[in-house]
Amino acid sequence: MTGSGSSYVVTLNSNAASSYGTLSFTIPAGAATNYGASSVATTSSTFTVDKVQGAPTSVAGTAGNTQVSLAWTAPASNGGSAVSDYAIRYSGDNGLTWTVFNDSVSTLTSATVTGLTNGTGYIFQVAAVNGAGTGSWSTSSAVVTPQVPFVSRWKTDNAGTSSSTQVKLPLVSSVTTYNFRVDWGDGLSDTITSWNQAQTTHTYSVAGTYTISIYGTIPGWQFNNAGDKSKILEISSWGPFKFGNTGGQFAGANNLTITATDVPDMTGATNMSR
Template sequence: MRGKRVPVVIVIFISLAMLLSATQYAHADTGLVPPPTNLTATAVSSSEIDLSWTAPTGVGLVVSGYEIERSTNGGLTWSVLVASTGSTATTYSDTGLAHTTTFTYRVHTVTAIGTSFPSDTASATTFAVAPSPPTGLVATAVSSSQIGLTWTAPTDNGGSAITGYKIERSTDGGTTWSALVNTCGTSTSCSDTGLPHTTTFTYRVSAINSVGTGSPSTTASAATLAVAPSPPTGLAASASSSSQISLSWTAPTDNGGSAITGYKIERSTDGGTTWSTLVANTGNTATTYSDTGLTHTTTYTYRVSAINSIGTSSASSVASATTPIAAPSPPTGLTATAASSSQVSLTWTAPADNGGSAITGYKIERSTDGGTTWTTLVANTGNTAATYSDTGLTRATAYSYRVSAINSAGTGSLSITAS
């Protein structure tokens, strides 16, 4: 007996059902395809995690690739990293990641009949990195020897706490740099001290964490302030006469960063115990000065300070000089008295000032025309007697006299006349 024939309609229906089933498997996870196993995630840098897994096994299973999903919230939500790797390789590198971030992964097997349920998850955390640069660096001159620095901490600490800052300084506008010793710890302000005046310094700052030192900030510059000059040097004092002492000195080796505008000159008559200002400001840059109107045979001590726009320097070392002796001042109280018809007696008082040297005699001059012309009666009496008798004179004749004192410096000025 012949078998029954299957209606064509039934065959077409069965074929359509199988096609619809295959299509459904291709667009949803299916238990017909086993997932990968032994998924591991390993951080290899601050921006890369490497994945590896074991391929599934099964009779007649043909793997066309793997779907990889990633989560940044511990698996609560997922995003498709790769819909299909398109190969049977069981490794994958996820790059371009953020540092110090934990990523969770799962993998699906992709076949022609569908995609498997996900594998077990695996997680890894990318490494920390050196910090980003500090921002807002400002350098401010605080004094002639100090510059203050301030900055803002990096916006990204690299995933590891900031442990300090590297501060660098340049004296050539940033061509070359030297690292300073930072005693300020994690503070975002620090002072650079012990600097020379009127000098421009450029700075940059880098942040440090457990990974290392980050890139430097932008630079900032400041110039230390000017100061008063250093003292003049080489001060010398020499007596030019019995009433004048000349001073000379060398300008300061350091003008303090501001031009010298004058000098202050001080004088002492007690060897430097007390001082009086001789000139508050010479008002010029000359390095010489003459002190006049001085007393003879007197020792004077001097010191000089330099002046600039900031102020007055410390005083120089001292220098002393003694004015020499001078000729005596005039005798006083000269009188002439007729002692007889042929003699006139003279008397006078010794000079009030012997010029700093003992009186050794007197010069006596006489005039017979009322002082119009004079003749030397005695060039030097050779003694200190303050009297003299002029004898052998003509009677009834008027005589005029004048006297000068003599010391080792010479003959002094004339006394007033007496007749």
């Protein structure tokens, strides 16, 4: 305690984990006027000490077109002061250099990082901000690579093997390396890793025309004059789509128009028969 007259400063020095939040201290009243006083009267005061937040956990990203959607778990310890914002940074060179993402202030545990380069792998870290400042950075996310998606447009109530409110993707039973996320155009998405996964058929709330975007690995596709061949109307971007070697990829797709300007991946494709 330092000072003179009627004004004194009390400094708290402690490394204890509990030395934050609402704290109180008591001073013998005599100490304020005469350090040698033996008075038993006391004066008390309560004050607030903030501590920076702990690090967020479970940072994970989902690839998009020149962007990545992030989600994380809030810190277990809030340091006695609620989160007022989250800071986000990313690296395209495995942590050698970092770029801070300048987004709006938000206490949500999710964000979309924009302005990224398709085909570049990024890692992400998040830190919590409160009244005491910015806390430590989280552990890095797994590498996430933004990419141009495979984009197609479908009309659910055209003729097909699925119902008038459904679309079924024409995946191939002999292909075992599917690994993609499909955004169905109605706010819902699924991750597909098998040709016969139930989620390869999607049901919409109402019949209509929907734009479907696919990110990931699509190594095989085959209407073969069957399935929902008449429901697909347009392909506006090939993205990661691979024709594969099955033949009949778009056989019978009588309503299909190709407007994509990028070049599809024809690696290993020797059979384009209908």
